[in-house]
Amino acid sequence: MNKNEALILLRAKGFKHTDKREDILELFEESGGYLSAKEIQTALKDAYPGISFDTIYRNLSLFKKLLILEETELDGEKVFQFHCTEHHHHHLICLRCGKTKTIEVCPMQDLSKLDPDFKVTGHKFEIYGYCKDCQEELRRSHVKTERAGVH
């Protein structure tokens, strides 16, 4: 799912095209990963100083219902990203910037019958860490901190 598909789906279902909706979807397109309600509010408050959390929550929940977005929990925070429709896969998730990268490996394929008595209905496999850019950033700020600590 992406912004354009989402806008088409919204129209098809009789929901209206508003600037805020478009901008929220735009954010997800730019981010390419997970965003929380708070991150959305922060990102949009320049364009819409009075934007309210109700609107953000209502739209997130609408988008979720329409399967435009999917929701996960990251570090105790509820976060959303575009729903992945094509095929089943998993993600590398950067703990600093929230960007995700798809990996095509699914551990369940090899584990079909681990326990014959347990009826499997779903699974979650997520890999956490730091993307290349954030590793750079962290190294940089760490060096800075170390220097500051010398004196």
Added chain:
Amino acid sequence: MNKNEALILLRAKGFKHTDKREDILELFEESGGYLSAKEIQTALKDAYPGISFDTIYRNLSLFKKLLILEETELDGEKVFQFHCTEHHHHHLICLRCGKTKTIEVCPMQDLSKLDPDFKVTGHKFEIYGYCKDCQEELRRSHVKTERAGVH
């Protein structure tokens, strides 16, 4: 970790042995799986009609700090179970009763370098479904429902 180890650890760290603490730990021992604050309150309100959520939350958070319990998110609900100390492993989690069963397979072992640019710091692998008992229960109540629906 289990109840007795936990009680010993509490004493060793200078925390007191109270009936409520013991009963909370007992619940985790009986359950053998995940429990939420609400489930604990429900289970203990016969023995302690006035038990407050503050006490439960304070104890859960203490237990977590002492590594007696570990926390996860299950279906948007925060749940706890005894911390697994011995070795790294994953769980089959029953969506009905919350019981967990350890599996000794870890998908990360085979995936060490999926993406050389991404620095992996952790992962989550959980398998959801229904344990044998709950499959029975669900089948039973489903049959009952169907019969009720006939007339």
Added chain:
DNA sequence: ATACATGCAAACAATTTGCATATTA
């Protein structure tokens, strides 16, 4: 006796809802 534990009430944060108003189709 002293430190830790608990209950109460209040504070908080995240999210949801009712209602009046504004906006899109």
Added chain:
DNA sequence: TAATATGCAAATTGTTTGCATGTAT
């Protein structure tokens, strides 16, 4: 215009905190 979207304020839920009191060591 008719239906949906939004903001506001208030309600709800889950969780945390300050303070006075109770209890284990």
